[in-house]
Amino acid sequence: MFWLTWRQFRTQAAVMFAAVAAFAATLAATGPQLADLYRTAGSSLVDQVSSPDQTLYYTGLLIVLAVPAVIGMFWGAPLISRELETGTHYLAWNQGVTRTRWLATKLGLGAAASMTAAGLTSLAVSWWSSPIDRAVNGGGATDTYFPRLDPVAFAARGVVPVAHAAFAFVLGVALGLVIRRTLPAMATTFALYAAVQISAPLWIRPHLAAPDRTTVPIEPGGAPISIQEGARQIVAHPEVPGAWETSQQTLNAAGQPASVPASFADCLHTEAGPPTLQQFEGCLADLGALGYQQQVTYQPAGNFWALQWAETGIYLGLALALTGFCAWWIRRRVT
Amino acid sequence: MSAVLRARGLGKRYKQRWALQSCDLDVPAGRVVGLVGPNGAGKSTLLNLASGMLTPTAGTIEVCGGRPAAGVEQLAKVGFVAQDTPVYSALSVADHLDLGKRLNPNWDDAVARDRIRRLGLDPKQRAGKLSGGQRAQLALTLGIAKRPELLILDEPVAALDPLARREFMQDLMEAVAEHELSVVLSSHLVSDVERTCDYVIVLVDSHVQVAGDIDDLVACHHRLTGPRRDPDTLPAGQHVLTASHTDRQTTLLVRTDTAVHDPTWTVGPLGLEDIVLAYMTRPADAVRDTRPALEVLRCSG
Numbered sequence: 001m002f003w004l005t006w007r008q009f010r011t012q013a014a015v016m017f018a019a020v021a022a023f024a025a026t027l028a029a030t031g032p033q034l035a036d037l038y039r040t041a042g043s044s045l046v047d048q049v050s051s052p053d054q055t056l057y058y059t060g061l062l063i064v065l066a067v068p069a070v071i072g073m074f075w076g077a078p079l080i081s082r083e084l085e086t087g088t089h090y091l092a093w094n095q096g097v098t099r100t101r102w103l104a105t106k107l108g109l110g111a112a113a114s115m116t117a118a119g120l121t122s123l124a125v126s127w128w129s130s131p132i133d134r135a136v137n138g139g140g141a142t143d144t145y146f147p148r149l150d151p152v153a154f155a156a157r158g159v160v161p162v163a164h165a166a167f168a169f170v171l172g173v174a175l176g177l178v179i180r181r182t183l184p185a186m187a188t189t190f191a192l193y194a195a196v197q198i199s200a201p202l203w204i205r206p207h208l209a210a211p212d213r214t215t216v217p218i219e220p221g222g223a224p225i226s227i228q229e230g231a232r233q234i235v236a237h238p239e240v241p242g243a244w245e246t247s248q249q250t251l252n253a254a255g256q257p258a259s260v261p262a263s264f265a266d267c268l269h270t271e272a273g274p275p276t277l278q279q280f281e282g283c284l285a286d287l288g289a290l291g292y293q294q295q296v297t298y299q300p301a302g303n304f305w306a307l308q309w310a311e312t313g314i315y316l317g318l319a320l321a322l323t324g325f326c327a328w329w330i331r332r333r334v335t
Numbered sequence: 336m337s338a339v340l341r342a343r344g345l346g347k348r349y350k351q352r353w354a355l356q357s358c359d360l361d362v363p364a365g366r367v368v369g370l371v372g373p374n375g376a377g378k379s380t381l382l383n384l385a386s387g388m389l390t391p392t393a394g395t396i397e398v399c400g401g402r403p404a405a406g407v408e409q410l411a412k413v414g415f416v417a418q419d420t421p422v423y424s425a426l427s428v429a430d431h432l433d434l435g436k437r438l439n440p441n442w443d444d445a446v447a448r449d450r451i452r453r454l455g456l457d458p459k460q461r462a463g464k465l466s467g468g469q470r471a472q473l474a475l476t477l478g479i480a481k482r483p484e485l486l487i488l489d490e491p492v493a494a495l496d497p498l499a500r501r502e503f504m505q506d507l508m509e510a511v512a513e514h515e516l517s518v519v520l521s522s523h524l525v526s527d528v529e530r531t532c533d534y535v536i537v538l539v540d541s542h543v544q545v546a547g548d549i550d551d552l553v554a555c556h557h558r559l560t561g562p563r564r565d566p567d568t569l570p571a572g573q574h575v576l577t578a579s580h581t582d583r584q585t586t587l588l589v590r591t592d593t594a595v596h597d598p599t600w601t602v603g604p605l606g607l608e609d610i611v612l613a614y615m616t617r618p619a620d621a622v623r624d625t626r627p628a629l630e631v632l633r634c635s636g
Contacts, residue, residue: 003437007430008423086424090417091474094386095438096410096481332390 001097001105009109012075016117023063024120027128030056038131043140045131057132057145060125064156067121068164071114072193076172077185079106080330084180103330107173107323111166118165126157133157137242137301148304149244151201158308163315168193170322177329200311206246208310209303214238215251215295218288220281225294231265234287236294242301253291261290337400339364339485339517340385344394347380354380356541358394362519362534364484367511369528370521371611372538378521379418381538382489385519386415399484411440414483418490420474424463428456431473432480439481446514447480468499475503479510486511488520492527504531525608535607537614544614549607556610557595558603559587570597576613588613 034053038045049057080103083089093099126133133148146153155164171193176185216223216238223238235248252258267283268275275283299307340362347355355377362368370378383389384396387404396403399412422431428451436442451458454472456465462473471491478486488507492500508531511518522528528535529549536546545552556576563585566575573591580586588605589595595602605613 001438004434007426007434087417087419087421088423090388090415090421091423091477093388093404094410094413094415094417095435095477096407096440097438098407098410099404 001101002109004092005105005109009075009113013113016071016075016113020117020120020124024124027056027060027124031128034128034131038135041135043135043138045135046140046142046145049132049144054144057129060129061146061153061156064118064122064125064161065152067118068114068161068168069190069193069197071117071165072168072172072189073186075110075114076169077176077189078182079110079173079176081176081180081182081185084177085182099330100327103326107170107326110173111169111319114165114169115162118161119159122156122158122161129157139241147242147244147301149242149299149301149307151205151244154201154205154244154304154307155197158305159312160308160315163312163319164197166319167196167315167322170319170326174322174326174329177326178333204314205307205311206297206299208314209299209306211246211297211303212240212243212300213295213297214240215293218284218292218294220284223294225284227268231268232260234260234264234294236296238296240298240300242304243298245296245298247297249295249297251293251295255293257295258292260287260292263287263290337364338362338397339366339399340368340519341397342384342394343396345381345384345391345396346393347377347384347389348392353541355384355538356393358543360536360543360546362517362536362546364517365515366517366534367508367532368517368519368534368536369532370519370536370538371523371525371528372521372544373615374523376538377541378523378538379489382415382487382519382521386413386417386487388415388417407440411481412484414478414481414486416471416474416478416486416488416491419494420467420471420491422462422465422470422473424461426462427458428460428462428465428473429458431462431477432458435477435480441482443480443482446482447476450476450479466499467494468496468503471495471499471503472506475507475510479514479516482514483516485517485519488518490521490523492522500527507531525611529607535611537611539615545610552610553605553607555592556588556590556605556613558605558609559585559589559595559600560603561585561597561600564599576610576617 030053034049037048041048083092092102132145136142136145136147148154148157155161168189172185172189175188175192176182179185179188216236218225218234218236223236225237226235227233228235233248234250237245249257250260264283264287267286268280270279338361340360342358342360345355345358346353358381370381372378380389384391385398385403387409399409401409401412403413404410426434432444432447432451435447436444454469456469456473462470465473475488475491478488492503495503504527507518510516520532533549534547535549535552537544561584563580563583566578566585566587569575569589572593573589573595576588576590578585578587588609
């Protein structure tokens with residue numbers, strides 16, 4: 001059974017691993033000089049990265065984020081739906097191999113290849129980017145690069161891409177099995193995977209490790225402050241290198257959670273156009289004088305690996321649950 | 336002889352529609368069974384139930400003494416060539432033989448290679464580039480070389496031209512003779528069945544109308560022609576399949592397990608095609624009325 005699975009899969013596998021190897025070679029060629037730069041420049045590296053390396057930084061992010069989605073769509077979704085669509089499952093299921101073993105071999109080989117491809121890509125990109133990541137975590141002031149904990153970078157570093165790939169692959173297989181048609185299964189896989197990837201940092205990841213809290217005074221010249229929803233909410237950005245801010249809460253003079261008083265919005269009100277900087281700072285000073293403070297909840301840079309392993313566990317668990325679903329469905333429902 | 340296929344109250348429902356209903360069958364081993372009926376009658380459903388591709392909604396089915404597709408041992412006993420003879424279009428002919436060899440415990444590689452050579456198929460050819468007839472032959476080769484006890488073929492020749500059709504059937508019959516296979520094959524053409532089969536199952540509108548040895552069926556169905564009369568006046572034991580009347584004359588197709596002695600009738604023989612057509616065209620309400628009587632179908636002619 002392994003032979004047939006490999007025979008059907010080898011072209012796709014060759015294409016994917018050739019692409020991964022080519023990309024890894026590019027990174028290997030430019031990575032050492034970036035590491036040298038970090039050794040000499042330290043955290044100020046963030047201002048000295050060459051333009052091609054900057055492009056490579058973003059390309060790397062994009063590729064690691066895309067690999068699991070591509071695997072789910074192009075390896076997972078067609079794996080069984082194409083057989084059901086062309087009727088070849090009639091041939092396969094009437095050889096001396098049970099459906100369950102047929103499915104197990106396909107899933108096993110596919111998942112192993114998916115995790116390897118995503119793992120190698122993530123390893124290469126994480127290694128290449130590590131000087132930049134360290135510079136950012138070390139306090140390099142930058143708007144150009146993401147801290148490793150930022151949702152964009154988090155899914156493109158460390159071990160989670162492996163679990164994302166396993167999940168995306170099995171998700172594709174399960175949807176292909178249920179939908180039975182390749183193209184709709186591919187589209188649905190992409191949509192669902194994207195939805196899960198957007199939901200995870202919004203609702204799940206912030207709770208996977210104990211966050212830190214800090215309370216900052218509201219004052220001009222303090223932590224940078226921005227306003228949202230017509231001055232009904234304020235957001236403070238304390239300078240904690242490498243941190244990921246997960247929630248904001250305004251506290252009143254008694255230290256109780258409170259909403260921003262209406263006086264603040266009135267203070268910022270202008271006849272036309274945005275308030276001036278002086279006006280904004282004056283209003284902030286007034287708000288601070290009333291005793292208001294801003295509490296910021298964040299995941300500190302040190303929680304990176306705790307969050308990585310926790311999320312890896314969750315995605316692998318989901319992949320296993322979907323595997324069980326496939327095994328049940330192929331015996332009970334594909335009839 | 337033991338039954339190669341036994342069904343009791345077998346039924347399969349898709350959503351609201353029954354594709355097969357209250358099917359009772361005992362197909363003896365060592366036969367070449369033709370399953371005939373119009374398109375949509377439930378032939379594929381019955382064969383897919385027998386191969387374990389489908390699971391029954393009602394009743395039971397037993398093939399070669401076991402539940403279809405219950406395990407490796409059961410899978411090895413039954414070969415199945417599905418409708419449209421699917422093959423992996425990206426794999427070569429040789430790859431397909433390799434596949435069969437690796438996946439089947441009783442695989443007979445010599446038979447497979449010999450057949451491919453005799454058929455003149457290029458082992459390096461991709462299966463997707465084969466003609467319909469060649470593809471069917473490849474699928475049949477896989478089915479035969481796995482050395483099953485029962486080979487099931489679902490409309491194997493439906494997509495073939497008359498010449499390829501004939502070749503395929505001849506080839507199948509040679510294999511049957513050589514390997515002592517039981518075969519169940521479906522077709523919507525009685526002529527295919529008449530040439531190759533010795534046992535027939537007629538399936539119409541999700542119900543089994545009649546099943547039996549073809550010689551027995553021919554022996555106990557007659558065409559009665561005589562002066563016009565009401566078919567209800569026939570003696571018990573003579574079941575009317577179809578009746579047609581002119582002003583003065585009545586023609587009946589009847590099934591009876593005793594000789595027809597009434598001198599007013601002219602008794603004529605019926606071919607398999609006449610019998611099958613009679614079962615296919617008779618009114619639906621007659622189906623259920625006479626069904627129980629089918630089980631006692633034992634006439635010596």
